[in-house]
Amino acid sequence: MDQLRALRYFVKVVETGSFTKAAAIFSVPPSSLSRRVADLENSLGATLLKRSTRVVNLTEVGESYYKQVSAILEQLEHTDEAVRSYQANPMGLLRISSMVGFGERILLPLMDEFSELYPQITLDISLSDELSTLSRDQVDIAIRGGYAPDERVYAIKLMDNRFVPVASPDYLARNGTPISALELKSHRGLYFKAPAGRMPWITEINGQWQDVSAAAVSISNNGRWLMDKAIAGQGILMMPRWVTQPFVLSGELVELALDPEVSITENPNFAIYLLYQKLRYQVPKVKAAVDFLVARVRASEHSGMD
Amino acid sequence: MDQLRALRYFVKVVETGSFTKAAAIFSVPPSSLSRRVADLENSLGATLLKRSTRVVNLTEVGESYYKQVSAILEQLEHTDEAVRSYQANPMGLLRISSMVGFGERILLPLMDEFSELYPQITLDISLSDELSTLSRDQVDIAIRGGYAPDERVYAIKLMDNRFVPVASPDYLARNGTPISALELKSHRGLYFKAPAGRMPWITEINGQWQDVSAAAVSISNNGRWLMDKAIAGQGILMMPRWVTQPFVLSGELVELALDPEVSITENPNFAIYLLYQKLRYQVPKVKAAVDFLVARVRASEHSGMD
DNA sequence: AATCTTTGTTGTCTATAAGGCACTAATGGT
DNA sequence: ACCATTAGTGCCTTATAGACAACAAAGATT
Numbered sequence: 277m278d279q280l281r282a283l284r285y286f287v288k289v290v291e292t293g294s295f296t297k298a299a300a301i302f303s304v305p306p307s308s309l310s311r312r313v314a315d316l317e318n319s320l321g322a323t324l325l326k327r328s329t330r331v332v333n334l335t336e337v338g339e340s341y342y343k344q345v346s347a348i349l350e351q352l353e354h355t356d357e358a359v360r361s362y363q364a365n366p367m368g369l370l371r372i373s374s375m376v377g378f379g380e381r382i383l384l385p386l387m388d389e390f391s392e393l394y395p396q397i398t399l400d401i402s403l404s405d406e407l408s409t410l411s412r413d414q415v416d417i418a419i420r421g422g423y424a425p426d427e428r429v430y431a432i433k434l435m436d437n438r439f440v441p442v443a444s445p446d447y448l449a450r451n452g453t454p455i456s457a458l459e460l461k462s463h464r465g466l467y468f469k470a471p472a473g474r475m476p477w478i479t480e481i482n483g484q485w486q487d488v489s490a491a492a493v494s495i496s497n498n499g500r501w502l503m504d505k506a507i508a509g510q511g512i513l514m515m516p517r518w519v520t521q522p523f524v525l526s527g528e529l530v531e532l533a534l535d536p537e538v539s540i541t542e543n544p545n546f547a548i549y550l551l552y553q554k555l556r557y558q559v560p561k562v563k564a565a566v567d568f569l570v571a572r573v574r575a576s577e578h579s580g581m582d
Numbered sequence: 583m584d585q586l587r588a589l590r591y592f593v594k595v596v597e598t599g600s601f602t603k604a605a606a607i608f609s610v611p612p613s614s615l616s617r618r619v620a621d622l623e624n625s626l627g628a629t630l631l632k633r634s635t636r637v638v639n640l641t642e643v644g645e646s647y648y649k650q651v652s653a654i655l656e657q658l659e660h661t662d663e664a665v666r667s668y669q670a671n672p673m674g675l676l677r678i679s680s681m682v683g684f685g686e687r688i689l690l691p692l693m694d695e696f697s698e699l700y701p702q703i704t705l706d707i708s709l710s711d712e713l714s715t716l717s718r719d720q721v722d723i724a725i726r727g728g729y730a731p732d733e734r735v736y737a738i739k740l741m742d743n744r745f746v747p748v749a750s751p752d753y754l755a756r757n758g759t760p761i762s763a764l765e766l767k768s769h770r771g772l773y774f775k776a777p778a779g780r781m782p783w784i785t786e787i788n789g790q791w792q793d794v795s796a797a798a799v800s801i802s803n804n805g806r807w808l809m810d811k812a813i814a815g816q817g818i819l820m821m822p823r824w825v826t827q828p829f830v831l832s833g834e835l836v837e838l839a840l841d842p843e844v845s846i847t848e849n850p851n852f853a854i855y856l857l858y859q860k861l862r863y864q865v866p867k868v869k870a871a872v873d874f875l876v877a878r879v880r881a882s883e884h885s886g887m888d
Numbered sequence: 889a890a891t892c893t894t895t896g897t898t899g900t901c902t903a904t905a906a907g908g909c910a911c912t913a914a915t916g917g918t
Numbered sequence: 919a920c921c922a923t924t925a926g927t928g929c930c931t932t933a934t935a936g937a938c939a940a941c942a943a944a945g946a947t948t
């Protein structure tokens with residue numbers, strides 16, 4: 277038996293004082309209400325209504341049952357309403373996981389703006405270069421460098437993540453400026469370590485990928501520390517352009533233009549992706565954040581960093 | 583969609599943290615829960631649970647929805663429980679409507695005892711000789727003098743209601759003691775007035791009903807007042823034996839033994855009936871009162887009044 | 889790292905329950 | 919006393935939930 281339906285019928289019969297009127301409201305024949313209410317009474321083992329062809333009024337039990345049930349139905353209505361408003365308005369807790377470098381440099385400043393736009397959203401941003409599982413973890417949005425979309429995750433390419441080689445002018449003065457990728461082998465290298473391991477320098481020559489890594493001076497997953505070493509002239513560093521950009525502009529570093537381009541991956545789709553759970557997880561807070569991030573990151577890319 | 587069922591499923595899945603475990607509790611296949619919860623989510627337009635094959639945990643909305651829904655289900659449980667316990671123990675308000683005379687003389691004293699037996703029952707007794715509608719009025723039990731059972735009302739014959747003629751010894755000494763019913767016409771009469779009108783004295787002679795009413799001294803619907811007049815020797819009074827009995831025993835009145843018996847109705851089924859709504863209206867308080875009244879009235883009839 | 893087991897989901901069929909409709913009975917008003 | 923409205927009931931149709939099997943995926947185990 278659909279108990280809730282029976283309850284709604286019962287309450288409406290009480291309020292209209294008539295099976296017929298109540299039935300009209302639900303657009304079902306009065307017989308349905310009669311049956312449902314009778315079922316309800318049987319299941320309770322009590323008579324709720326005293327019926328006559330002209331008057332329908334409550335028994336004593338019916339009276340108290342009606343009061344409580346109508347209150348319960350109202351609560352249920354409010355609860356559903358709350359869920360729907362949650363679905364309609366961006367609000368609640370938004371969990372974002374981001375790579376450390378991108379997070380510090382780009383994400384956090386942007387999210388300050390975001391907070392002002394959506395004060396009802398509480399931000400929980402964790403920075404880590406570990407692989408985000410996204411499915412199991414309590415994360416709404418993840419930002420990762422990588423290759424391609426995932427299984428049941430939507431991925432939006434936020435910006436290019438091509439690694440470019442840089443060195444300080446003073447290092448180049450001392451060791452010479454390499455022109456060909458093959459020359460790198462005789463240089464000194466500063467290596468960024470992803471969770472998967474040290475990122476090698478590779479280049480494609482005649483369709484063949486070749487490792488052109490220089491001797492390692494330092495390996496770290498801390499981009500800032502590596503940048504400082506590069507600026508100090510300790511070696512050549514491969515880093516994403518959005519990291520090196522400010523230092524190149526200030527003249528502290530020089531971007532090397534090598535003939536066969538050097539890369540750190542064979543996959544041309546290597547970029548920074550914004551990942552979020554599949555479509556059905558499109559709650560407003562997530563949509564708001566996704567739209568905001570995509571718009572603002574691309575804008576900043578064009579204005580000051582590309 | 584059976585929303586309530588879906589809610590119960592959802593709550594149980596949350597509490598067990600597993601569709602399979604919850605399904606076992608309801609003794610249905612897990613697929614049913616999966617579908618019902620999915621339906622619920624669709625109808626709300628929100629994802630309540632984040633499922634994986636190993637872990638099921640709540641989304642943010644799901645969390646708040648669960649809290650509220652589980653509280654609501656609990657309330658509903660309590661409400662049903664209340665109705666069922668109401669059915670189990672005689673309690674609540676018991677409304678009785680009774681004829682005035684019977685009420686004052688017999689019912690009220692008995693109901694004092696009843697109150698001690700069932701302290702949880704609140705009594706609401708109204709005395710009136712008006713015809714009780716019972717179906718429309720808010721009455722659980724009605725006690726009326728009359729003839730036969732009604733339509734959909736159960737009637738139990740409480741006691742005989744035969745009217746017998748009485749007079750004071752001093753009246754009879756002054757006016758003579760009638761032997762035949764036909765002699766009554768030359769006497770003085772005190773008449774009880776039912777709502778339908780003055781009750782005539784009639785007698786059946788050779789299958790023919792004849793009016794043998796005496797000249798009216800007083801007519802009233804107040805039995806006590808008429809009794810006083812009869813005791814004062816103002817005339818002959820027809821009253822139910824259960825009314826006259828104490829005065830006959832005390833010698834204040836004498837019951838007349840007339841040859842063709844005098845009556846106030848042609849119908850031999852004239853008696854005092856206890857009426858209550860048909861079987862389905864068998865709440866414990868009503869049952870308790872009916873059983874009590876039937877037992878006690880009949881007992882008192884045998885002991886001191888018959 | 890590969891395999892295995894558990895678990896949630898999906899497709900298809902069946903059983904059950906609610907709706908629709910015509911009719912009856914009874915109540916309250918005219 | 920009659921009439922109209924209204925609740926209840928039988929019978930049929932339609933919608934919805936359950937059963938069973940197969941599948942897919944995520945963790946755990948070795």
